[in-house]
Amino acid sequence: MTQAQGAGMRGDIQVLRGVAVLAVILYHAGLTLLPGGFLGVDMFFVVSGFLIGGHVMREMDAGAFRFAGFYLRRIRRLIPAAYAMLAVTVIAAALLLTADAHARFAAQALGSIGYLTNVVLWRQINYFNDQSASEPLLHMWSLAVEEQFYLLLPLALWMLPRRWRALGVTAATLGSLALYLALYPRSPGAAFYLLPTRAWELGLGVLAAMVAARGWGQAWARRLALPTIALLCVPMVLPLPAAQHLLAVPVCLATATILLAALPAPRALAPLERIGDASYSLYLVHWPLFAFAQTIWLNAAPPAVVRAGLVAATFVLGWLSWRFIERPGRFAPARPGQVVMLYAAATAMLAGLVIGTGALVKARPQTIDLAGVNGLTLPGCDPDAARFDGRCTTTPAPDMLVWGDSFSQQLIPALQASGETSFAQASKGQCAPLPGLAPVDRDATYRFARDCLAYNASVLAYLRRTPSIEVVVLSGNFARFAQPGTAALRPDGRLAPASLAELVAAQQRTAFRLRMMGKRVVIVTGPVAARFDVGQCWARAEGGLPLVAPAPGCAIPPQARTVPAAWSDALFAGFAGKGATPVLRLDTLLCPDPTASCPTIREGVPLYRDAHHLGAAGSALVGRRLGLGQRLRDAAR
Numbered sequence: 001m002t003q004a005q006g007a008g009m010r011g012d013i014q015v016l017r018g019v020a021v022l023a024v025i026l027y028h029a030g031l032t033l034l035p036g037g038f039l040g041v042d043m044f045f046v047v048s049g050f051l052i053g054g055h056v057m058r059e060m061d062a063g064a065f066r067f068a069g070f071y072l073r074r075i076r077r078l079i080p081a082a083y084a085m086l087a088v089t090v091i092a093a094a095l096l097l098t099a100d101a102h103a104r105f106a107a108q109a110l111g112s113i114g115y116l117t118n119v120v121l122w123r124q125i126n127y128f129n130d131q132s133a134s135e136p137l138l139h140m141w142s143l144a145v146e147e148q149f150y151l152l153l154p155l156a157l158w159m160l161p162r163r164w165r166a167l168g169v170t171a172a173t174l175g176s177l178a179l180y181l182a183l184y185p186r187s188p189g190a191a192f193y194l195l196p197t198r199a200w201e202l203g204l205g206v207l208a209a210m211v212a213a214r215g216w217g218q219a220w221a222r223r224l225a226l227p228t229i230a231l232l233c234v235p236m237v238l239p240l241p242a243a244q245h246l247l248a249v250p251v252c253l254a255t256a257t258i259l260l261a262a263l264p265a266p267r268a269l270a271p272l273e274r275i276g277d278a279s280y281s282l283y284l285v286h287w288p289l290f291a292f293a294q295t296i297w298l299n300a301a302p303p304a305v306v307r308a309g310l311v312a313a314t315f316v317l318g319w320l321s322w323r324f325i326e327r328p329g330r331f332a333p334a335r336p337g338q339v340v341m342l343y344a345a346a347t348a349m350l351a352g353l354v355i356g357t358g359a360l361v362k363a364r365p366q367t368i369d370l371a372g373v374n375g376l377t378l379p380g381c382d383p384d385a386a387r388f389d390g391r392c393t394t395t396p397a398p399d400m401l402v403w404g405d406s407f408s409q410q411l412i413p414a415l416q417a418s419g420e421t422s423f424a425q426a427s428k429g430q431c432a433p434l435p436g437l438a439p440v441d442r443d444a445t446y447r448f449a450r451d452c453l454a455y456n457a458s459v460l461a462y463l464r465r466t467p468s469i470e471v472v473v474l475s476g477n478f479a480r481f482a483q484p485g486t487a488a489l490r491p492d493g494r495l496a497p498a499s500l501a502e503l504v505a506a507q508q509r510t511a512f513r514l515r516m517m518g519k520r521v522v523i524v525t526g527p528v529a530a531r532f533d534v535g536q537c538w539a540r541a542e543g544g545l546p547l548v549a550p551a552p553g554c555a556i557p558p559q560a561r562t563v564p565a566a567w568s569d570a571l572f573a574g575f576a577g578k579g580a581t582p583v584l585r586l587d588t589l590l591c592p593d594p595t596a597s598c599p600t601i602r603e604g605v606p607l608y609r610d611a612h613h614l615g616a617a618g619s620a621l622v623g624r625r626l627g628l629g630q631r632l633r634d635a636a637r
Contacts, residue, residue: 001209002021010262011264011265011269011273012258012259012261012262012263012264012265013047013050013051013259013276014063014265014272014274014276015120015265015269015272015273015276016047016255016258016259016276017044017047017275017276017277017279018269018271018272018273018275018276018279019040019043019272019276020040020041020043020044020047021040021044021275021276021279021282021283022040022272022275023036023037023038023039023040023043023236024037024038024040024041024283024286025037025282025283025286025311025314026311027040028286028287028290028308029290029307029308029311030073030301030307031304031307031308031311034236034237034240035236035237035238035239036235036236036237036239036240036244036247037236037489038244039236039247039248039251039410040236041142041234042201042248042251042252042255043232043251043252043255044142044279044283045104045142045145045146045198045201045202045205045252046201046202046204046205046208046252046255046259047205047255047259048202048205049149049201049202049203049204049205049206049208050155050205050206050208050209050256050259051155051205051207051209051210052150052207053157053202053205053206053209053210054209054210054212056070056153056154056157056214057157057165057209057210057213058213060157061162062106063513065154065158066083067154067158068156068336069336070154071337072336072339072340074147074150075339075340075343076329076330076334076339077329077330077578078143078280078586079329079343079346080325080326080328080329080330081280081281081284081321081322081325081326081329082112082143082284083346083347083350084321084325085186085284085285085288085321086109086113086137086350087353088288089109089136089137089288089352090109090350090353090354090357091172091353091357092136093105093109093136093294093357094357094358094360094361095294095362095368096292096534096545096546097295097545098293098370098539098540098543098545099361099362099364099366099539100370101134101295101355101536102358102361102362102537103358103362104124104135104353105135105136105137105594106357106358107120107124108120108121108124108135108136108138108140109137110354111140111144111356112137112140112143112144112352113347113350113351113354115144115147115148116144117137117140117141117143117144117347118135118140118141118142118144118145118146118193119149119193119194121138121141121193122189122190122193122194132301133290133291133294134291134292134294134295134299135291135548136287136288136291136292136295137287137288138287138291139283139284139286139287141193144619145193145194145195145198145202145475145504146202149195149198149199149202150194151226151304153202153206156168156169157169163212166207166210166465169203169206169207169210169251169485172199172203173199173200173203173204173206173207174200175200176196176197176198176199176200176203177200177249179191179196179197180197180198180200180245181245181246183197184197184245185317185440185446185495186440186445186446186447187446187447188245188441188445189442189443189445190443190445191245192245200252201248203275204252204253205255205256205259207256208259208260210568211260211591212259212260212262217260218260218261218262218297219576221257221258221260221261222261222263222264224257224261225258225261225263228257228258228261229249229254229258231251231253231254232254232255232258235247235250235251235267236251246341248281269561277322278318278319278321278322278326280322280326281319281321281322281325281326282314282315282318282322283316284318284321285314285317285318285321286314286318289313289317290307290310290313291309293306293307293310295536295606296546296547296548297532297548298533298536298537298540298548298549299532299533299536299549299611300532300549300550300560302533302548316568320625321487328570333518335501355382356596362577366539366543367539367542367543367614368535368538368539368542368606368615369542369609369615369617370535370536370539370615370616371608371609373406373409373410373412373413373609373613373614373615373616373619374409374427375391375392375402375408375409375410375411375412375425375427376392376393376394376412376425378391378392378394378428380392380393381425381427383409383427383428383429384428384429385428385455386451386454386455387454387455387458388426388428388458388459388462389458389462390424390462392424392425392427393424393425394421394422394423394424395422395425396423397422398422398423398424398468398469399422399423399468399469399470399471400420400422400423400424400469400470400471400472400473400629400632400633401423401424401425401426401459401462401463401466401469401471401472401473402415402424402425402426402427402473402475403426403427403433403459403472403473403474403475404427404431404432404473404474404475404476405427405428405429405430405431405432405433405476405477406425406427406429406430406477406613407432407475407476407477407524407525407526407613408425408426408427408473408474408475408476408524408615409427409429410526410613410619411473411475411524411619411623411628412425412619413614413616413617413619413620413623414614414619414620414622414623414624414626415628415629415630416612416620416623417619417620417621417623417624417628417632418624418626418627418628418629418630419629420628420629422522424466424469424616426462428452428455430443430444430448430452430477430480431448431451431452431455431456431476431508432462432476432477432478432480432481433456433459433474433475433476434456434476434478434503434507435453435456435457435459435506435509435510435513436453436456436490436491436506436509437481437488437489437490437498437502437503437506438450438452438453438456438488438489439452439480439481439486439487439488439489439612440486440487440488440489440495441480441483441485441486441487442485446489446495448558449489451490451491453489453491460513463514463517463519464517467518468560469519470518470519470520471519471520471522471632471633471636472519472520472521472522472523472636473523473524473632473636474510474521474522474523474524474581475523475524475525475526477526478503478571479529479562479563479567479568479571481497481498481503481614482500482567484561488502490600499572500567500574501574503571503574504571504574504575504578504579505578506582507523507574507575507576507579507581508579509582509627511581512580520636520637521581521582521636521637522581522582522583522584522632522635522636522637523572523575523581523583523584524581524583524584524585524586524632525568525572525583525584525586525587526587526612526613527586527587527590527591527607527608527612527613527614528556528561528587528590528591528598529562529563529611529612529613530551530560530561530562530608530611530612531560531561531562532549532550532557532560532611533610533611533612534554534556534600534606534607534610535606535608535609535610535611536610537549537600537617538554538600538601538606538608540555550599553599553600554599554600554601554606555597555599555600556597556598556600557597557598557599558572558594558595558596558597561594561598562611562612570588572585580637581637582637584632584635586622589626590622592608602618602621602622602625603621605617605618605621606618607619607621607622
């Protein structure tokens with residue numbers, strides 16, 4: 001809302017909005033101008049709580065608040081621009097996404113209609129997941145959090161006696177902040193996405209509105225203006241070593257302080273005011289543009305000139321949306337009944353568009369199977385099981401066990417194609433076969449790491465009571481422990497990064513335990529890991545979809561490898577040396593020259609299903625060509 005559109009709209013608030021949306025756009029553009037630009041969303045939450053919470057409390061105090069009126073205003077404020085963006089994005093997704101990517105998109109689109117996208121995304125993927133940059137509706141998570149908050153806020157304020165209002169909001173805000181700080185190290189995805197751990201930012205804005213309404217705090221807030229502005233800007237402009245989730249706290253406090261100061265906006269900041277006017281539309285349109293570009297470039301960053309062009313397109317489309325959709329939707333004369341009917345009709349039509357385009361995409365001929373390889377599909381083969389009970393086996397007395405995370409799952413078609421018929425599978429996704437070490441990062445929570453330790457302990461217990469097992473095949477994404485931000489949980493509860501030496505020592509202990517049981521051991525690595533989605537590359541190429549690959553034929557050039565060859569060489573040399581375990585390296589068998597591009601198709605069969613794993617057909621082909629089963633039996637020691 002601009003100053004001309006609503007009485008009392010402050011220029012400083014529009015400047016804050018302008019700063020916030022500009023920070024988010026430049027951050028998502030990946031132009032390295034604002035490494036902390038993601039904090040713009042946190043600023044938005046505080047500003048939103050200040051404005052909406054303040055408005056609700058003023059109406060309640062005046063006896064003029066009506067729930068129906070409040071939600072009608074939310075519909076008029078949000079729905080026209082959001083639904084226009086969704087409709088265009090749904091059509092573009094049908095034209096640009098592969099079938100598996102579109103299936104995720106359709107669930108997100110339906111979640112967006114009900115403002116539940118944050119829950120859908122939390123369950124589907126992770127904001128920090130490699131594929132998240134190509135999800136066209138990823139940005140809708142923040143709007144979902146806001147609307148869930150405003151579904152509850154008026155009811156909570158209405159139920160609280162006025163004298164208890166400040167105490168109630170303060171308690172809820174502090175409780176949400178405590179939950180956020182406690183949960184983030186253990187479950188970053190939940191802490192990032194869900195309302196209970198994000199409500200403190202909106203609640204802080206509501207508290208600022210309460211303080212401002214009583215005429216408190218403006219004097220001291222103005223005295224702190226300059227250091228507060230620095231506190232707001234420094235985390236956005238400079239790459240700070242602090243954990244990213246902790247930076248939200250000072251930024252939100254700084255935003256609340258600036259709101260309390262109510263400083264007049266200098267004329268020099270008028271352009272930021274204008275950007276703030278259109279901030280909602282700008283936010284809506286920016287992310288689908290970047291996400292579709294990431295899709296075409298296979299999750300790799302497009303060239304800087306393309307990203308700069310997308311920023312320019314964001315401002316053009318954002319202004320058009322604000323001028324011709326957002327403003328008319330808010331201020332066009334319409335009776336409440338008409339607004340509700342239009343909203344219901346538009347919702348039904350949009351849902352029908354999502355479902356209809358999904359059916360069309362699903363009906364396309366699919367030449368590449370990108371479904372995940374879960375290994376054996378027998379009863380008892382649950383990749384999410386808390387413990388291994390030994391039921392996932394092809395025979396009552398198997399003589400081989402395949403143990404590990406998803407890297408072990410991808411070996412099953414290869415073993416079957418090479419003639420193996422007597423083996424058991426103990427696979428738990430994201431849980432490498434290193435008893436005593438379990439990863440904790442943005443994809444694996446602290447609780448999951450505890451389950452991983454228990455799962456690996458149960459596998460050892462199974463091996464002790466199963467004398468028929470002669471060969472144990474270990475396979476895991478060990479490189480994950482070397483990624484920045486990944487810690488390792490130990491049985492004693494200690495949480496810290498794991499060094500290469502500690503990984504080798506853990507493997508040495510594992511091999512010793514297994515040999516004490518009379519087993520022979522061998523490690524199988526994964527294929528070369530890429531910085532782009534190889535499976536999507538082939539699916540897009542064969543489906544005739546727009547594509548910019550880093551090398552012809554979806555090959556993996558040296559600069560597109562995720563894990564440096566030197567680190568892999570050092571780790572697996574340690575496993576084979578000090579760890580005393582033979583290592584069969586699929587990466588070097590499939591790509592013997594680390595200085596050359598690695599082919600990802602053999603005998604006309606694309607090998608990969610994503611950036612790190614073989615697909616079912618690719619795994620079977622590799623297994624047949626290598627004679628994998630017998631090779632592992634011969635190599636095991």
